[in-house]
């Protein structure tokens with residue numbers, strides 16, 4: 001064994017300078033993030049404090065179980081960290097119970113399903129091709145393989161959900177669980193109406209608020225927790241935290257499946273959901289990420305974050321107006337939240353989501369291609385693009401900047417075969433972005 005192979009404190013502290021292969025790439029990625037326009041609706045930029053917590057020594061700790069009830073010793077400190085994350089999540093959303101351990105939004109949903117459903121049970125979700133999420137019953141996801149998925153969607157003419165039709169579908173299919181929430185739906189949800197439908201058929205109602213969570217936390221959209229049985233969310237989209245998941249209840253309740261404690265009492269739903277996360281679908285929690293969630297929730301509790309969330313929404317409205325003014329058709333005609341889905345066919349049938357994504361990236365503008373409702377193209381091509389304002393609002397851009405972005409997008413798409421023109425736009429964008437520093441070294 002050579003000296004090089006012996007792991008010493010010294011080799012650990014110099015890892016950043018030695019492993020140039022990886023750390024050069026991280027530096028490159030930071031440069032990419034700082035020099036371009038980020039419009040992917042599910043992305044955001046975390047604060048340096050969140051970043052520091054996520055990169056902390058808490059990654060070394062095993063802590064299976066919950067604060068105060070762990071399967072490992074030495075959890076006194078991480079217990080306090082996790083409890084702060086739980087308490088802040090509860091305060092932020094007015095919840096009475098929260099589990100902050102899900103590694104991601106998909107994991108949060110899987111834990112809920114494991115707690116509430118049996119293989120083969122019927123679920124009713126929002127159609128993926130209309131803006132739903134793949135964890136709500138898509139055939140390629142565990143939710144569609146282990147359960148019997150049924151779907152509701154938007155109306156072809158309006159691009160909006162017709163709740164009478166949701167009711168019809170729910171009555172016909174008799175789901176054990178109804179799921180609302182989406183990845184590409186720009187309108188607010190009628191949670192009260194959905195709960196009334198769920199109550200008629202004795203279904204549980206789950207709201208997956210992964211996208212608009214930050215706006216919901218600050219009261220800018222309808223409050224799902226007032227109405228639904230269970231809420232799940234990611235923590236890294238409009239909530240602007242680290243990559244992760246969260247499950248919440250406003251009101252805990254006895255499980256309706258007759259599952260009893262050893263003492264013969266009905267188990268509470270919170271207890272079933274805790275078990276759904278661990279040991280049901282996960283092992284040890286990521287305490288460094290939970291610390292980062294705690295920091296992010298702390299930030300989200302401030303008035304500064306309330307102002308941020310309002311600007312996200314105002315910027316989305318400004319962006320929607322600018323697109324509409326230039327002849328782009330937005331599904332449902334506008335937006336209530338931070339994102340919009342644009343039907344590119346309004347600018348000619350040659351313009352696909354794939355072409356838009358691949359062309360815009362040459363100008364350092366990042367968007368994602370997206371199916372539009374009733375799309376005639378494949379998921380790898382698509383007729384749509386999805387854009388959101390959460391990330392660029394974090395960078396400090398305001399409503400007038402949204403217009404400037406839309407002008408760039410329109411110029412790039414109109415000149416998609418003119419590389420010289422696109423490169424000139426890219427240089428302008430790189431120069432512009434220097435005025436909005438992100439992570440100063």
Ligand SMILES: *Cc1c(COP(=O)(O)O)cnc(C)c1O
Pocket residue numbers: 042103104105106107132133135181182183208209210211234244
């Ligand atoms: C993003 C998203 C998820 C999945 O989150 P991951 O952290 O990527 O697993 C789940 N549901 C909805 C509605 C989402 O938008």
